[in-house]
Amino acid sequence: MVWKKKIAYINLSTRKITEKLIPKSIRTQYLGGRGINMFLLYNYLPPGINPLSPENPLLIGTGLLTGIPALGSGRCDIAAKSPITGAIGDSNIGGFFAPQLRMAGFDHLVITGKAEKPVYLLIRDGIIEILDASHLWGKDTFETQSQIRADHGDDDIESLVIGNAGENLVRFANIRTGMKSAAGRTGMGCVMGSKNLKAIAARGMMDIEFTHTEKLLEYCKEMVDMVMKNRYSRAAQKWGTLIIYSATNTTGLIRTKNFQLNQLEDGEDIEPEEMDKYTLGMASCYGCPIGCRHR
Secondary structure: OEOOOEEEEEEOOOOEEEEEEOOHHHHHHHOOHHHHHHHHHHHHOOOOOOOOOOOOOEEEEEOOOOOOOOOOOOOEEEEEEOOOOOOEEEEEEOOOHHHHHHHOOOOEEEEEOOOOOOEEEEEEOOEEEEEEOOOOOOOOHHHHHHHHHHHHOOOOOEEEEOOHHHHOOOOOOOEEEOOOEEEOOOOHHHHHHHOOEEEEEEEOOOEOOOOOHHHHHHHHHHHHHHHHOOHHHHHHHHHHHHHHHHHHHHOOOOOEOOOOEOOOOOHHHHOHHHHHHHOOOEEOOOOOOOOOEEO
């Protein structure tokens, strides 16, 4: 099976699912990810609604290069009307969910409505199911992902999930995937919880085809080589994003105590060299050679 550049429209109230191809004109103008998400939000967000209304569309979008070995190609954009600001909200998340969604046959999801009881979506090779999530409700994000994999006997399933904060409609609730990745901005987890949607699970085996494949792969390798020659990339490979800690703390850019402060006092304890003794190894998102995440 081959992936087809599709959007799935999922109404949780009616349980109706519609699939449409993304017109070439839209792909050319907006590319993918945040671009197409903003186009969809402009067209499907009714004016003046409450962000927690069932009418508020929750949009999940993969990027233009998702699923190929290109730098940054494992990321996913999540958008809706923000329950924090009442304006447009979106948040970006890494990990491995986006490639699985695309290999399962879909570039974008438009989720509207509200389920009568907790549900989750299971997306596998072009098929979308709305399944009962009663046994998942109340679990944290790690437990939820593990349980979904156990339920379906597949450790390669990747999921976007909410925890207790999203279930209880905390306005700044995250959406998470894997052990480290979070869509932490603009309260997208709250929107997901308002729909009684606990998780979106994806597992795909579809081929992602591109033209000029050999040239594309050659260019991807050139980009990786170029990035890894940079000394900051090599430092990030060793210490992760802690390499910018000292500069951001001394210039007052560290968000501390929910923005009450902009610096950490006595912050030397989390300098890269100090944290290095606690690091077991480093991990990467899909398609990333750096591996800036501590284990």
